[in-house]
Amino acid sequence: MSTLRFQAIMKALDAKPIEIEETKRRSELFAFNVFNEHVMQQYVTKEAYQSVLSAIRTGAKIDRYLADHVSTGMKEWAIAKGATHYTHWFQPLTGATAEKHDAFFEPIGNGTAIEKFEGSQLVQQEPDASSFPNGGIRNTFEARGYTAWDPTSPAFIYGTTLCIPTIFVAYTGEALDYKTPLLRALQAVDVAAVDVCKYFDKNVKKVNASLGWEQEYFLIDSGLANSRPDLMLTGRTLLGHSSAKGQQLDDHYFGTIPNRAMAYMRDLEHECMLLGIPVKTRHNEVAPNQFELAPIYSEANLAVDHNSLLMDVMKKVAERHKFVVLFHEKPFAGVNGSGKHNNWSLSTDTGVNLLSPGKTPMSNLQFLTFFINTIKAVNENEELLRASIASASNDHRLGANEAPPAIISVFIGAQLTKVLQNLETVTKGKLSPEEKTDLKLNVVGKIPEILLDNTDRNRTSPFAFTGNKFEFRAVGSRANCASAMTVLNSIVAKQLIDFKAEVDALIESKGMKKDDAIFNILREYIKQSKRILFEGNGYSDEWEKEAKKRKLSNNKTTPEALKAKISERALSLFEELNVMNRVESKARYEIEMEEYILRIQIESRVLGDIARNHVVPTAVRYQNMLIENVRGLKEVYGTSFKKLAKEQMSLIENISEHIETINTKITEMVEARKVANNIVSVDKKADAYCFKVKPFFEEIRYHCDKLELMVDDEIWPLTKYRELLFTK
Numbered sequence: 135m136s137t138l139r140f141q142a143i144m145k146a147l148d149a150k151p152i153e154i155e156e157t158k159r160r161s162e163l164f165a166f167n168v169f170n171e172h173v174m175q176q177y178v179t180k181e182a183y184q185s186v187l188s189a190i191r192t193g194a195k196i197d198r199y200l201a202d203h204v205s206t207g208m209k210e211w212a213i214a215k216g217a218t219h220y221t222h223w224f225q226p227l228t229g230a231t232a233e234k235h236d237a238f239f240e241p242i243g244n245g246t247a248i249e250k251f252e253g254s255q256l257v258q259q260e261p262d263a264s265s266f267p268n269g270g271i272r273n274t275f276e277a278r279g280y281t282a283w284d285p286t287s288p289a290f291i292y293g294t295t296l297c298i299p300t301i302f303v304a305y306t307g308e309a310l311d312y313k314t315p316l317l318r319a320l321q322a323v324d325v326a327a328v329d330v331c332k333y334f335d336k337n338v339k340k341v342n343a344s345l346g347w348e349q350e351y352f353l354i355d356s357g358l359a360n361s362r363p364d365l366m367l368t369g370r371t372l373l374g375h376s377s378a379k380g381q382q383l384d385d386h387y388f389g390t391i392p393n394r395a396m397a398y399m400r401d402l403e404h405e406c407m408l409l410g411i412p413v414k415t416r417h418n419e420v421a422p423n424q425f426e427l428a429p430i431y432s433e434a435n436l437a438v439d440h441n442s443l444l445m446d447v448m449k450k451v452a453e454r455h456k457f458v459v460l461f462h463e464k465p466f467a468g469v470n471g472s473g474k475h476n477n478w479s480l481s482t483d484t485g486v487n488l489l490s491p492g493k494t495p496m497s498n499l500q501f502l503t504f505f506i507n508t509i510k511a512v513n514e515n516e517e518l519l520r521a522s523i524a525s526a527s528n529d530h531r532l533g534a535n536e537a538p539p540a541i542i543s544v545f546i547g548a549q550l551t552k553v554l555q556n557l558e559t560v561t562k563g564k565l566s567p568e569e570k571t572d573l574k575l576n577v578v579g580k581i582p583e584i585l586l587d588n589t590d591r592n593r594t595s596p597f598a599f600t601g602n603k604f605e606f607r608a609v610g611s612r613a614n615c616a617s618a619m620t621v622l623n624s625i626v627a628k629q630l631i632d633f634k635a636e637v638d639a640l641i642e643s644k645g646m647k648k649d650d651a652i653f654n655i656l657r658e659y660i661k662q663s664k665r666i667l668f669e670g671n672g673y674s675d676e677w678e679k680e681a682k683k684r685k686l687s688n689n690k691t692t693p694e695a696l697k698a699k700i701s702e703r704a705l706s707l708f709e710e711l712n713v714m715n716r717v718e719s720k721a722r723y724e725i726e727m728e729e730y731i732l733r734i735q736i737e738s739r740v741l742g743d744i745a746r747n748h749v750v751p752t753a754v755r756y757q758n759m760l761i762e763n764v765r766g767l768k769e770v771y772g773t774s775f776k777k778l779a780k781e782q783m784s785l786i787e788n789i790s791e792h793i794e795t796i797n798t799k800i801t802e803m804v805e806a807r808k809v810a811n812n813i814v815s816v817d818k819k820a821d822a823y824c825f826k827v828k829p830f831f832e833e834i835r836y837h838c839d840k841l842e843l844m845v846d847d848e849i850w851p852l853t854k855y856r857e858l859l860f861t862k
């Protein structure tokens with residue numbers, strides 16, 4: 135008997151949900167461990183409080199003396215809540231979060247000690263973080279990197295540690311993390327959007343990008359998950375025959391949440407409340423043991439931090455419940471993968487969502503301006519947007535007939551399609567008073583306030599307008615949202631800057647009225663951006679053909695997709711906006727290509743190991759059992775044994791064939807790997823891994839999965855799909 139597998143199954147069957155007591159209302163718990171504006175007001179001087187507020191609102195620097203006040207207040211608050219340590223909490227380019235804890239405790243001589251946390255420790259730290267990926271930035275410039283406080287994301291206590299969200303940059307200023315470019319992109323879109331808002335409302339001083347992510351994940355019993363080396367080492371199953379019952383019956387989606395999972399969710403939500411992560415929605419997803427969690431949206435930088443923190447908290451809470459959380463985009467073949475929809479909008483400090491149709495024609499013209507500019511930005515940067523979500527694991531999902539395709543298109547719904555058609559026919563040059571009135575009454579004025587119902591039908595679109603926001607659905611479940619958000623906000627910022635310049639030019643040189651100029655520019659934008667609009671089934675083959683005609687990119691693999699990040703267009707876009715200089719852009723490209731190579735390399739090694747050391751020996755064992763059986767039949771029945779042993783003998787041969795193919799393919803794969811490893815250029819190496827090594831995976835898997843179906847269940851060592859997916 136295959137002990138580990140069966141022991142794990144026995145234990146999993148015995149597992150009971152943990153009792154979760156909820157004695158306090160969630161509203162009382164909310165942000166209990168967050169040093170937000172409200173708390174700060176109670177712990178720091180008025181002057182220090184004001185200076186942090188202005189740092190948050192305008193990006194002004196906090197002076198050292200006031201930083202001391204803030205840190206003292208923070209320390210008092212944190213210690214009162216049981217914190218013993220503090221850490222700068224940041225998001226290096228590994229995709230995980232990083233922390234290095236220091237105690238508040240400090241000896242002051244003569245056998246005594248105090249708790250100390252100074253302004254300088256709050257504001258800046260120099261972690262020895264030389265092992266984080268830097269894409270050559272640190273080699274070219276200075277070896278050192280430092281973390282610096284981001285006051286726009288409040289400090290929080292997790293466990294007994296005060297965590298201070300920070301950026302992570304090289305000494306020469308180059309960003310080594312996800313947060314820095316994101317903050318710069320948010321700044322760029324703020325300035326650009328405020329400028330455009332001024333056409334409609336002079337009072338607007340700030341525009342915030344909002345993000346509401348939806349996190350999908352699998353929850354697998356930890357014993358079962360740990361019994362699979364592939365799941366543990368790569369986050370996905372590299373082999374495993376699909377279960378007879380998968381998701382065909384759609385009986386898991388939105389179904390009753392299983393008890394153990396429910397206990398996990400409640401425990402997790404409790405933690406989220408304390409940390410101020412406003413989680414609101416929970417439900418079963420399409421695949422068995424797949425779930426989703428979504429918060430109420432918030433300012434994008436905070437939402438990104440919350441998502442990164444959440445993924446960490448999810449793993450920790452899972453340990454208590456004897457679960458493993460899988461964030462991989464495709465942990466199991468044949469059932470749905472996981473994504474992370476990024477719902478995005480822009481809103482003003484006057485309380486207007488710029489992507490929400492309003493009550494008046496004027497507010498609707500503002501809505502259309504932002505709506506159409508976003509579409510144009512996506513059209514012109516579709517390839518870069520695709521690159522922003524590229525990863526080895528997301529490649530399994532995009533274009534795999536269940537998730538958005540690798541082709542970026544925008545869905546807007548029938549009503550808005552019609553509005554755009556009408557706007558496209560606006561007269562060139564100055565509009566007559568009649569036309570203007572007609573437009574205002576019958577086109578712009580007729581956009582219903584609530585578009586939600588009829589815009590959310592198409593679930594196959596990677597970038598869909600859903601009533602008052604765009605939903606970028608192709609983001610991977612493992613991804614840090616910052617990547618996608620940096621690109622999206624940057625391309626929209628750039629587009630808004632261009633729009634403003636074009637409108638102003640018409641006003642100044644052609645003496646046009648503001649509205650006329652806006653209508654004229656929007657008309658051209660609609661004409662120029664048509665190819666990106668697609669209302670049909672994004673999963674269909676016809677769309678692939680059609681998209682090709684439209685010259686939309688269809689980069690199915692990460693090495694192909696990432697190239698857009700170092701195109702001249704992208705490099706100059708980020709440079710112009712001050713989001714990333716060329717060194718920073720190229721460094722990210724290198725890091726992501728490198729990560730791609732490593733992930734495929736690891737998968738290839740693990741697959742070789744499991745196939746050779748688990749599958750093949752088990753198949754041989756079973757073959758020996760069969761041979762023994764045939765031998766016995768011969769002994770008992772003499773020459774007539776052949777008829778009786780027919781099936782067994784054909785199985786024996788069959789097994790041999792599979793074993794032979796597996797061994798040959800592994801040998802060839804190892805050879806291909808050797809060739810790839812000798813390649814110096816990161817591009818060529820990634821290509822070699824993608825096109826020369828990876829194709830072996832499916833082939834090897836096919837034969838292993840066939841063996842799984844043949845070999846006696848009793849001796850099969852790898853926990854099967856039905857056990858992983860249906861044990862609750």
Ligand code: ADP
Pocket residue numbers: 344345346347348415428429430431475477478479487602603
């Ligand atoms: P669905 O599953 O239908 O896509 P959900 O209701 O699960 O939708 O999630 C919608 C997400 O969109 C939530 O995270 C929500 O907070 C977010 N959201 C709603 N309005 C906005 C907005 N104006 N800007 C950004 N995000 C938003």
Ligand code: MG
Pocket residue numbers: 348475605
């Ligand atoms: Mg969604």
